[in-house]
Amino acid sequence: MKEFHWKDAVPLIESLIVKAGEGNVPVEVGSVPTELQCIGIGTDAAVFVHSASSRYAFKVYAEGLEKKRINEERAYQKLSGSSYYPIFYGSGERFIVISFESGIHLYDCLITGTYISPEVIEQVDKAVEEARLAGLNPRDIHLKNIILQGRTIKLIDVSEYVKPGNDERWEHLKEGYRLYYPLIASKKVSPKFLDFVKEQYEKQKLAGFSAKRFGRLLLPFVKKKEPES
Template sequence: MEEDMRERHAARIQGELLPGLDVVSVKSWEPVQVRRAPQGWKTLGCGNYAAVFAYPGDSRLAVKVYAPGRDGWEAERQVYRLLGEHPAYGRCFASGEHGGKRWLLLRRLHGKTLYDCLLQGVPIPEQAIRDVDAALDYAVSRGLRPHDVHGKNVMVQDGRGIVIDVSDFLKQESCEMWSDLKRAYRYAYKPLLGRKPFPVPGWAMDGLRSAYRRIRRRSKEQPCRDVLDETKAPPDGGAVSKP
């Protein structure tokens, strides 16, 4: 993206979206809440750190705004810089901090998360699983450590797999989530739903998720997202606008 376009988008985000936006994190282990957003800025989704909005007038773009007090913004910018351009990842075109609010301008993804595919009975093709495998190998080749790759962080778009949340890829500890998910795909999804997918009820999905969390003994409070030394990141397009 050209520099002047980045600046125009940054001006719009900081002049139009952020002043009328109220995103809060009430409990660190629950999705953030969008209490108020300016007209025309539709919420696409909320994670435990940030909310993501459609960019009005350009369906190729989305804006992710971190809730005050939630870290991860710096790490996410760095990971996108290290990843560069790859078909199985999003892209960060610009980022900034304004009035205490931290934002990223991202490539908008139009697929469905694996979680939503299960809820809605939409088939999950093997190709998508292979794409994510290849994408994670690529991340390792860029010096990153894939982390927190689960059913809500992977999308299927036009039959291909895309990793949508890379903010934990700087963490040093290993994470088994993707291996576990692949095992579940191979030994449960393929035999039971592979031929004729049907919607899995929400209560069953929630039950499976909490059973998995118990088994893995994941703590509810999430630790900080680590940040690499800036000097180790190669330069690229993620322009940062001044507060």
């Protein structure tokens, strides 16, 4: 039998309807053919895997976001020498094809109580450094864009790396990890609480963010860690 090539999936990928909502909300996806599985939803795109091969992930951008596709493709081309990013295989007008990366992102690590070690943080720092060396400006690094794969990590969602400026998300996350992760390490955090944290972060970011002040606001909601028995 002929081996599956990502180009075989193009007609199905092009039949997908993906729409962006108002503001920073997840995209909406129309009906999905049985051969495809939606494995992730972001605010710009939805990501699919074809049943014939788990090697490829198809990131399909919402209508009108072709610029994001162009930016992301440019960034992936520059990142081809780094093992911290997916492999870029090709693209069409509304989608890119990259390697499917197994594992769970750090947001799901918090929800499932999967331990996030200091080595994870160090590796993200290395990935950021490699992107800088490749002439990019790493941005938009948040919990859902970091995939934990056993002892290593992959960074995804690089469309903003070609833009100037620093959104400081990664610096804030690191500071939060250093100050407060010991209180919740390996414990399950409720999605409701994480939504609350995100909402508060978006508010405080506008007025000059301080991880310490932010933590003081959230601490009353975090129960003290039970002593080890």
